[in-house]
Amino acid sequence: MTAVDPRSPGPAPVPWGGPEPYAPIGVPLVDLLDRVLATGVVVSGDLVLAIADVPLVRISLHALLSSVNERVPAPWPDSGPL
Amino acid sequence: MSLHPAVPPAAAADEVGSPTVVCAFAVTRTPPPDHALVSATGHEEGGPLRVLRAGNLCLIVQDVPAALFDSAALTERLNRPDDLERCARAHHRGVEAVFRAGPVVPLPMASLYRDDHSAARAVTAREAALAALLDRLGGRTEWAVKVHAVEADAPADDSNGTGTGTGTGTGGRAYLSRASARRRARQDAHGKALAEAEAVDAELRRHAVAATRHRPQSEQLTGRRTPQLLNAAYLVDDTERPAFAAALERVGADGRHTTVEIHVSGPWIPYSFARLEDGS
Numbered sequence: 001m002t003a004v005d006p007r008s009p010g011p012a013p014v015p016w017g018g019p020e021p022y023a024p025i026g027v028p029l030v031d032l033l034d035r036v037l038a039t040g041v042v043v044s045g046d047l048v049l050a051i052a053d054v055p056l057v058r059i060s061l062h063a064l065l066s067s068v069n070e071r072v073p074a075p076w077p078d079s080g081p082l
Numbered sequence: 083m084s085l086h087p088a089v090p091p092a093a094a095a096d097e098v099g100s101p102t103v104v105c106a107f108a109v110t111r112t113p114p115p116d117h118a119l120v121s122a123t124g125h126e127e128g129g130p131l132r133v134l135r136a137g138n139l140c141l142i143v144q145d146v147p148a149a150l151f152d153s154a155a156l157t158e159r160l161n162r163p164d165d166l167e168r169c170a171r172a173h174h175r176g177v178e179a180v181f182r183a184g185p186v187v188p189l190p191m192a193s194l195y196r197d198d199h200s201a202a203r204a205v206t207a208r209e210a211a212l213a214a215l216l217d218r219l220g221g222r223t224e225w226a227v228k229v230h231a232v233e234a235d236a237p238a239d240d241s242n243g244t245g246t247g248t249g250t251g252t253g254g255r256a257y258l259s260r261a262s263a264r265r266r267a268r269q270d271a272h273g274k275a276l277a278e279a280e281a282v283d284a285e286l287r288r289h290a291v292a293a294t295r296h297r298p299q300s301e302q303l304t305g306r307r308t309p310q311l312l313n314a315a316y317l318v319d320d321t322e323r324p325a326f327a328a329a330l331e332r333v334g335a336d337g338r339h340t341t342v343e344i345h346v347s348g349p350w351i352p353y354s355f356a357r358l359e360d361g362s
Contacts, residue, residue, distance in 0.1 A: 030299055030303045030304075032174060034354075036170050
C-alpha cells in the first residue's frame with residue numbers, strides 16, 4: 001500500500017499487522033522527534049520545562065540536521081549546501 | 083489523596099547521594115505493574131521508573147541527576163545529536179512502558195520537576211482536563227502519513243532542450259521561451275502533487291477521529307530531492323482501524339495518485355493528539 005523508496009534513509013516503514021509495537025522499533029528518528037519535541041501536554045512545573053519552547057526545538061533540529069548530515073550521505077552526487 | 087507530597091524532597095535527594103530532579107513521562111489512570119516498570123529503562127543516567135499518585139491519576143516518573151538535567155546541561159546535551167537521540171528514545175521507552183497498560187497522556191520530553199510534590203501538584207491542578215484527554219485518547223492510536231512528490235524522470239528533463247516551449251531555435255528568445263516553459267511545467271507538477279496530497283489527506287480524515295499536521299520535514303531530513311508535501315498524523319479509533327487501513331490501500335493503489343509517494347508508520351502512541359483544549 002505504500003510506495004517504499006529504497007533510496008530513502010533510515011529504517012523501512014513499520015509493517016502493518018505486527019504485534020502492536022507502539023511502536024516503531026527502529027522508528028525513524030525524525031518522526032520520533034516530530035512527536036516528542038512538538039507535542040505532549042505541558043504540565044508546568046516549577047523547575048525546568050524547556051523542551052517545548054521554540055528556541056530549544058530549534059536547537060534540537062539543528063542538532064538533528066547535523067546528525068543526518070554525518071550519518072546519511074546525500075543520495076545525489078553533488079550534495080549541495082546542507 | 084496524593085501519597086507522595088508527604089515525602090520531604092531534601093530527604094529523597096540525600097538518600098541518593100547527589101541531587102536529583104523528577105522527570106515525568108506520562109499521565110495515566112492505569113499504572114503498569116511493578117515488573118513492567120522495572121524492566122523498562124528510562125533515561126540511562128537515572129533510577130528506575132516509578133508510579134507517583136496525583137489525585138485520581140498517576141504520573142510515571144524517574145529520578146534523574148540534577149546536574150545532567152538542569153537547563154544549561156540539558157541544552158548542551160541536546161545540541162549533541164547522539165544525546166538528543168538517546169534522550170528522545172529514552173522518553174519514548176518510558177511512555178511506551180505506560181501505554182502497554184492503558185491509555186496515556188504523554189508529556190513533552192524532559193518534563194522536569196524539583197520533587198514529587200511539585201510534579202503531583204502540577205497534575206492535580208489539571209486533573210479534570212487530563213482525565214478528559216485520557217478518555218479521548220483511550221482505545222485510539224496514531225498513524226503517521228507522509229506524502230512526497232515523486233521525482234521527475236531525469237531523461238524527460240534532459241530531452242526538453244528542444245522539446246518544449248514555443249521556440250526551437252538557438253537565439254536568446256528561444257532560450258527564454260524554453261526556460262519559462264520548463265518553469266511552468268515544474269509549477270504545474272508541484273501544484274498537481276499538492277492537490278493529490280490534499281486529496282489523500284481528505285480521504286484519510288474520513289476514517290480518523292482527528293487529524294493534525296506537523297511541519298513538513300526538510301529535504302535535508304528526508305534525504306529526498308523532492309519536497310515533502312504532507313506530514314500528517316491521524317488519530318484512529320481501534321474499531322476504525324480496518325477502514326483506515328483500507329483507505330490507505332486505496333490512496334496508495336497504483337495509478338490512483340501518480341505524482342506522490344505515500345509513506346505510513348504506526349500504530350503510534352497518540353503523541354500528536356496529547357493537547358489540552360486550552361492550548362497548553
